[in-house]
Amino acid sequence: MRTVRTVADLRSALAPARAEGRRIGLVPTMGALHDGHLSLVRAARAACDVVVVSVFVNPTQFDDRADLTAYPRDEARDAALAAGAGADLLFAPSVEEMYPHGFATTVQVRGVSEPLEGEQRGVGHFDGVATVVTKLLLAASPDVAWFGQKDAQQVAVVRRLVADLGLPVTIEAAPTVREADGLAMSSRNVRIAPEDRRRALALKAGLDVAVEAASGGDLRAAEQLGQQWMRVMRVDPEYLALVDPDTFAPAHDPRRPSVAVVAARVGDVRLIDNLPVPALALETR
Numbered sequence: 579m580r581t582v583r584t585v586a587d588l589r590s591a592l593a594p595a596r597a598e599g600r601r602i603g604l605v606p607t608m609g610a611l612h613d614g615h616l617s618l619v620r621a622a623r624a625a626c627d628v629v630v631v632s633v634f635v636n637p638t639q640f641d642d643r644a645d646l647t648a649y650p651r652d653e654a655r656d657a658a659l660a661a662g663a664g665a666d667l668l669f670a671p672s673v674e675e676m677y678p679h680g681f682a683t684t685v686q687v688r689g690v691s692e693p694l695e696g697e698q699r700g701v702g703h704f705d706g707v708a709t710v711v712t713k714l715l716l717a718a719s720p721d722v723a724w725f726g727q728k729d730a731q732q733v734a735v736v737r738r739l740v741a742d743l744g745l746p747v748t749i750e751a752a753p754t755v756r757e758a759d760g761l762a763m764s765s766r767n768v769r770i771a772p773e774d775r776r777r778a779l780a781l782k783a784g785l786d787v788a789v790e791a792a793s794g795g796d797l798r799a800a801e802q803l804g805q806q807w808m809r810v811m812r813v814d815p816e817y818l819a820l821v822d823p824d825t826f827a828p829a830h831d832p833r834r835p836s837v838a839v840v841a842a843r844v845g846d847v848r849l850i851d852n853l854p855v856p857a858l859a860l861e862t863r
């Protein structure tokens with residue numbers, strides 16, 4: 579696996595494969611790779627001829643400077659893991675390469691980026707994600723790009739932006755990979771204090787309760803039950819909501835599939851998770 583650090587080098591490295599009509603896959607990451615990321619790399623490997631993994635801790639999507647500073651960085655480890663999972667190229671640009679002096683453009687996706695994560699982390703969060711993802715897609719021009727379903731709202735934002743800008747790429751979302759006890763894998767998990775580790779399971783437990791309760795047909799009551807269950811486990815949800823998977827507006831019709839999404843701070847670490855909520859087969863007479 580080769581590491582390239584500039585957009586020009588990435589394009590040159592991909593040019594022969596592109597000229598031969600080979601399929602290029604991109605897995606955008608911020609590094610600190612874990613099994614969730616590696617499942618994306620393996621999926622890309624299975625579907626594409628050339629696999630690019632980008633590692634870039636994108637400063638513009640962090641609402642909290644301390645979170646940006648504390649974000650784990652270990653490029654040598656990431657490179658070894660990405661290569662082991664089948665990556666051909668690691669794109670690891672500097673901040674100056676991605677945001678050169680005078681950079682003044684922001685890609686903003688309205689609507690789907692505004693509630694929940696947009697509200698909690700500030701509108702700037704998804705502006706930062708949308709801007710850097712657009713730049714990564716333009717730099718690599720992949721046929722397919724993979725994202726983790728754990729960041730369900732991010733996936734919806736990226737799908738919206740790709741559709742709106744008519745970018746010639748297929749977006750694939752791969753299922754959330756979990757620890758043995760159900761905790762969704764995240765680069766932030768290494769920062770959970772040992773004494774908080776059990777409480778971190780409250781997010782998945784709250785989602786399980788909400789999804790189960792949604793089969794009763796009252797989606798707002800299901801949200802409340804999930805939230806109450808989390809509080810019993812001594813975790814205060816920032817939100818636990820049942821939403822439309824495309825718009826992230828509150829879901830109202832239990833006969834349509836929705837997604838249960840949750841965010842909470844456990845100690846110093848902010849975690850998110852989600853589960854699909856199947857459509858309810860209600861009799862209509």
Ligand code: PAF
Nearest residue numbers: 606607608636707710729
């Ligand atoms: O999910 C992430 O790791 C980041 O938000 C992404 C998509 C790589 C953009 O910086």
